[in-house]
Structures are given as C-alpha cells and as structure tokens.
Amino acid sequence: MLLISCPNCGPRDETEFHYGGQAHVPYPEDPYALSDREWAEYLFYRDNDRGAYAERWSHSLGCRKWFNAVRDTVTYDFTAIYPMGDPRPTTSEGAVR
Amino acid sequence: MADQLPEHPDFLWRNPEPKKSYEAVIIGGGGHGLATAYYLAKNHGMTNIAILERGWLAGGNMARNTTIIRSNYLWDESAAIYEKSLKLWEQLPEELDYDFLFSQRGVLNLAHTLQDVRESQRRVNANFLNGVDAEWLDPKQVKEVCPIINIGDDLRYPVMGGTYQPRAGIAKHDHVAWAFARKCDEMGVDIIQNCEVTGVERIGDKVVGVRTNRGNIATERVAMCVAGDSSVLADMAGIRLPIQSHPLQALVSELFEPVHPTVVMSNHVHVYVSQAHKGELVMGAGVDSYNGYGQRGGFHVIEEQLAAAVELFPIFSRAHVLRTWGGIVDVTLDASPIVSRTEVDGLYVNCGWGTGGFKGTPAAGLTFAHTIANDDPHPLNAPYALERFETGHLIDEHGAAAVAH
Numbered sequence: 489m490l491l492i493s494c495p496n497c498g499p500r501d502e503t504e505f506h507y508g509g510q511a512h513v514p515y516p517e518d519p520y521a522l523s524d525r526e527w528a529e530y531l532f533y534r535d536n537d538r539g540a541y542a543e544r545w546s547h548s549l550g551c552r553k554w555f556n557a558v559r560d561t562v563t564y565d566f567t568a569i570y571p572m573g574d575p576r577p578t579t580s581e582g583a584v585r
Numbered sequence: 586m587a588d589q590l591p592e593h594p595d596f597l598w599r600n601p602e603p604k605k606s607y608e609a610v611i612i613g614g615g616g617h618g619l620a621t622a623y624y625l626a627k628n629h630g631m632t633n634i635a636i637l638e639r640g641w642l643a644g645g646n647m648a649r650n651t652t653i654i655r656s657n658y659l660w661d662e663s664a665a666i667y668e669k670s671l672k673l674w675e676q677l678p679e680e681l682d683y684d685f686l687f688s689q690r691g692v693l694n695l696a697h698t699l700q701d702v703r704e705s706q707r708r709v710n711a712n713f714l715n716g717v718d719a720e721w722l723d724p725k726q727v728k729e730v731c732p733i734i735n736i737g738d739d740l741r742y743p744v745m746g747g748t749y750q751p752r753a754g755i756a757k758h759d760h761v762a763w764a765f766a767r768k769c770d771e772m773g774v775d776i777i778q779n780c781e782v783t784g785v786e787r788i789g790d791k792v793v794g795v796r797t798n799r800g801n802i803a804t805e806r807v808a809m810c811v812a813g814d815s816s817v818l819a820d821m822a823g824i825r826l827p828i829q830s831h832p833l834q835a836l837v838s839e840l841f842e843p844v845h846p847t848v849v850m851s852n853h854v855h856v857y858v859s860q861a862h863k864g865e866l867v868m869g870a871g872v873d874s875y876n877g878y879g880q881r882g883g884f885h886v887i888e889e890q891l892a893a894a895v896e897l898f899p900i901f902s903r904a905h906v907l908r909t910w911g912g913i914v915d916v917t918l919d920a921s922p923i924v925s926r927t928e929v930d931g932l933y934v935n936c937g938w939g940t941g942g943f944k945g946t947p948a949a950g951l952t953f954a955h956t957i958a959n960d961d962p963h964p965l966n967a968p969y970a971l972e973r974f975e976t977g978h979l980i981d982e983h984g985a986a987a988v989a990h
Contacts, residue, residue, distance in 0.1 A: 507874040536816035
C-alpha cells in the first residue's frame, strides 16, 4: 500500500485516494479544429512512462481535493507533490517532505 | 492429482545464436509471441523467423496468469475471437502433441445484484446467438456445480445465480509455452532468450531491423508481443499506443485435496478462483489503480479478494496464502485488445489484452500471424485495429461484461 502525502491532510493510506491518470492533459482549445486522429489522441492516448510520471490524485475519502504528483512507475516512490494548475516541477522543487 | 503431471522432457528447443537477418522478428517470448511464431510457420510457411526474449521463455505474464480460459463475452467481435481461441485450445493438445492439462471444468460467473442478474442473462442470450455455450443457473444449480459455494442469504452480497460455460476451463500455462516452443523449434524458428531489444531501426516509415544486446538484426517485419512493456517498445519505434500499464496480482494457497471442481468468477465482489491440478487454490482480482511497471501491487488488493473468497467459500477460511505475485498488464480504455498494423510499415502490434491475455493466446497467434504474413488483418482481428480509437468503433467489454477477464 502506498503512503501518499496529501497536501492538505498529510500522509494517508492509498485506499483513501482515487487515481486520476496522467496530469497535464488539457481539454483542447478548439475541439472542432481537431482531426479524428488528434481527437483520438486527446480521448484515448496517454503517456505510459516507465520511470518518473506526472499524474493526478484525489483525496476522495479526505479533503476530496485533487492534486498532482510525480511518481516513479517502477519503484512507486513519489518524488514531488504539487497543486493542480502548476507546471510539473523540474528539480527538487515540490519534493515530498 | 499430482501423479497426473507429465514428466518434464529434457530439451524442447535449441538456444541458437541470433542470425544477422530474418524474414520476421517477434519481440516477446511469452505465450502470444510463441503462438504467433507457431502460426507464422505452420499456416504461412514463414520459418526464417526469430522470437527475441529479454529474459527466459514464458517468464513474464505467461508464468503469472491464473490460466482461465473462456469465451462467454458479450459483444459479437469478442465472442468471435475468444470462441475461436477456445476451439483452438480444444484441438491444440493433439496438434502440438503435448498434454498441457487443458481441463474443461467450466466457468461460473456469479451474479450478486439484480443488475448483475439482468446483465448475466443478457450475456447468456448473446452467447447463444454467437454459438457460445452458456447457461443461466439459479442459486441451487450454482451449488450443484460447485458445492463449496455459500448460497445462503447471510452474505453481504448473496449469490443470486450465475452464468455457466461448461466448455471453459484452465490449462497449465508453462506447459502451453513449452508445447508451442517445441513445435516452433521443430519448424526452424529461432527462439533466442536473454536477448533484449534496445532499439527499432527505421528508414522513413519503414522498419528495417532491431538493435539488441546481442547485436543488430535486419528484418522488414517486426511484431510486438510484449504486453506490459508495449508502450516502452513502441516508443523505441517512434509510435504511441493507447494503453496504460498496471500491476495485476494473483496468489496461491498451499496444496489441498480437490475441493473446487470448476472456475468461479465474481465481478461484483471481485475474485476469481480455481484449483490447479497440483492442488493449490489459484486466485486473482483486479488491477492496482495506478500505472506501474513494478511487477508488484498493494496488499490491500489481496486483502479484498481474500475477503470476497472467504465469504463465498467458507472452507477457505482455514487455508493459507502461500505466495503472491504481480505482473504488468497493458490495458486499453475499452478493455479489448489491439492486434493491428501500425502507421510504420512492417511494424505490427499485439497488445492491450489487459487482464485476459492467456485465454486469447491461440487466437492472438493465429490472427496476428495472418496480419504479419499478409500485411492485412484476419477477419477476426480486423475490429481490433488501432483505427478503432479514431473511428469510434470501440469494443467496450469494460462496460459490457467483464471487469475481470
């Protein structure tokens, strides 16, 4: 079981959280301008990185707020937790305390 | 039961050095890669081919699955390919001349809510129309098929009935791999273990070879059968796939006398259980929610499936977990596989079988081989092309029937 540091509630068990998949996938600015291929990319294609991965979590049994995290998909270690809307941290900024 | 196990023969395949070039290279020496090579050689006469396996033969998901074979899927496209697979399973022990303990002991899919009942009965009717054997059983009939199930109303989610597919069953997965490997080897296929692909060579939109830790290999056809690592490999070839990799766990108990005569699956309380020939109870459940390549998952997932199992089968409360493990499954958003050409000439992809790839092994091999040999899909896998994510012709087994494969 993962121990996840909710930015609002502190470290809690994984079972309190809901996984939201890849972070930073914005709704297309003009969906009507997209080709079928591009629309398929938005709907169905997500990165599936081996290693550091920026993803969304919701503390659904706690504060019910969403946040972003960078987690290693092989070791499952969290390396950063940061607010939704912020860019993905590049260095130690946002590192898990 | 143990005396039914056949003797392990000495050497079933050669361990050749990789040649400089092949007519086709299959990446991944699991069940799907082996079956693909088998049908390429047998049905299409392509024997100058190699299977490249990063580790040892059938050491990935082929060694980690819960060996359930069934074809009672809702949608026409699914019923067609999985039923073909089941028919191939029925003939393969003789065809491969290897008794891999394919046991058609049936599968029960339990219903625990009124909605479950309605969906299950709908699926039985759909199965009838597609020529798939299926029956709806009331709780008493469920108990007759599997006497150790608790059908009392003291359960949080009582058994309200179930669907039964008598032709479904299990097989011994490692023996399946060895059976395919021996035949492939006999037909001249090179099975190359400890050979990791580190790059896919392209000239423009065409594949020309692969780089490996044992040298470069020239080929005009590269076929991917690497399940959980499909995205990583696709990235080497410069394409993207609509899949996500998740950990999926399974477990076994210690050995018991035969107590469980069939396969029982429950989506609602989410556990699936059979008893292997050796005697272990084999159980699995759902994937861990997050993306993961770690071949391990959270213990709470195991805990939930055991809670469900003990409630359904009270005698299991005295059993012990002997071993748990995880594999990496590649899941598509419609929970149906991808067996397809790609935007790169000569690059073919077989992935996305998610949690249910074992049962699909023969049909995946048959249709993927056809696709590779003809550069055109077999009618059975035409609906499983990558294009479906653009056209919207999804085969939504997630929503339809099977949370668990």
